[in-house]
Amino acid sequence: MTNRATSWGQLPDWFDQKTQDGANDQDWDQRFGQGNWRETEEPPQSMVIFIQNHTSFGMKVADIGCGNGRATLLLAKNGCNVVAMDRCKIGVDRTNQRLEEVGLSAEVVEANFYDIPLTFDRSECQAVIASQVLQLPGCWAKIKEVWNYISFIMEVGAHLYLRVRSVNNPVNPRNQLIDVYEDDEFKITQIGTNVQNRNGQVRHNYTIEEIRFLAQEYGFEIMGMITEESNEPSGGDCTPRGRNVLQWVAVLKKVRDVGIRRD
Numbered sequence: 001m002t003n004r005a006t007s008w009g010q011l012p013d014w015f016d017q018k019t020q021d022g023a024n025d026q027d028w029d030q031r032f033g034q035g036n037w038r039e040t041e042e043p044p045q046s047m048v049i050f051i052q053n054h055t056s057f058g059m060k061v062a063d064i065g066c067g068n069g070r071a072t073l074l075l076a077k078n079g080c081n082v083v084a085m086d087r088c089k090i091g092v093d094r095t096n097q098r099l100e101e102v103g104l105s106a107e108v109v110e111a112n113f114y115d116i117p118l119t120f121d122r123s124e125c126q127a128v129i130a131s132q133v134l135q136l137p138g139c140w141a142k143i144k145e146v147w148n149y150i151s152f153i154m155e156v157g158a159h160l161y162l163r164v165r166s167v168n169n170p171v172n173p174r175n176q177l178i179d180v181y182e183d184d185e186f187k188i189t190q191i192g193t194n195v196q197n198r199n200g201q202v203r204h205n206y207t208i209e210e211i212r213f214l215a216q217e218y219g220f221e222i223m224g225m226i227t228e229e230s231n232e233p234s235g236g237d238c239t240p241r242g243r244n245v246l247q248w249v250a251v252l253k254k255v256r257d258v259g260i261r262r263d
Contacts, residue, residue, distance in 0.1 A: 065133030069095030082106035225250035
């Protein structure tokens with residue numbers, strides 16, 4: 001990975017922590033290596049519509065947590081200047097392979113959340129895809145930091161496609177509910193849940209209040225938001241095999257630059 005950004009300044013104390021709370025390298029390598037992590041599925045219709053409506057030829061777009069490249073391929077096909085990133089080497093390799101198979105190109109880097117400000121310059125991106133990835137930082141403080149990173153790399157007027165787990169998603173009994181907590185920022189009892197599965201992965205299930213708060217905090221306006229079901233044939237992270245899971249899907253527009261937050 002080429003470290004291109006120089007304008008971030010002093011990074012958080014935990015920046016050099018290369019293990020995300022919600023990610024387990026061995027588990028993701030196994031999923032991608034088996035070729036069964038959503039590769040045969042069509043991209044969500046909401047993602048297709050977002051790419052059609054909010055990206056265009058030559059536009060600089062980031063695909064955060066690209067996985068096996070579903071969004072990356074769509075963006076490249078649309079003529080975008082795509083930088084895709086994922087912490088799983090097998091996922092990165094598979095994305096590059098799929099691009100080559102169809103004669104498309106994108107810059108694909110092996111990197112995690114904490115590399116975002118080193119991979120992109122401030123206000124560099126005109127659109128960002130973050131599909132089923134912003135539930136992974138695990139703890140609330142890191143969730144806010146990653147939202148700050150994404151806002152940091154987007155220009156004012158850019159759009160974000162957000163897809164995250166809903167707090168209304170049923171928790172598989174084999175998984176462990178590890179945190180239902182209060183937060184003075186919301187003045188409500190339950191703002192979300194952290195769920196840990198059998199492989200040690202942690203997922204944060206968002207409330208609608210959290211998404212609204214994070215949007216306001218980091219300079220976004222919510223253009224639209226829906227609840228969407230998706231099937232997880234591999235067993236998923238927090239639901240029984242073959243069960244549908246509930247996702248929040250939102251389109252957000254960056255309307256102001258909030259700078260770097262040091263909470």
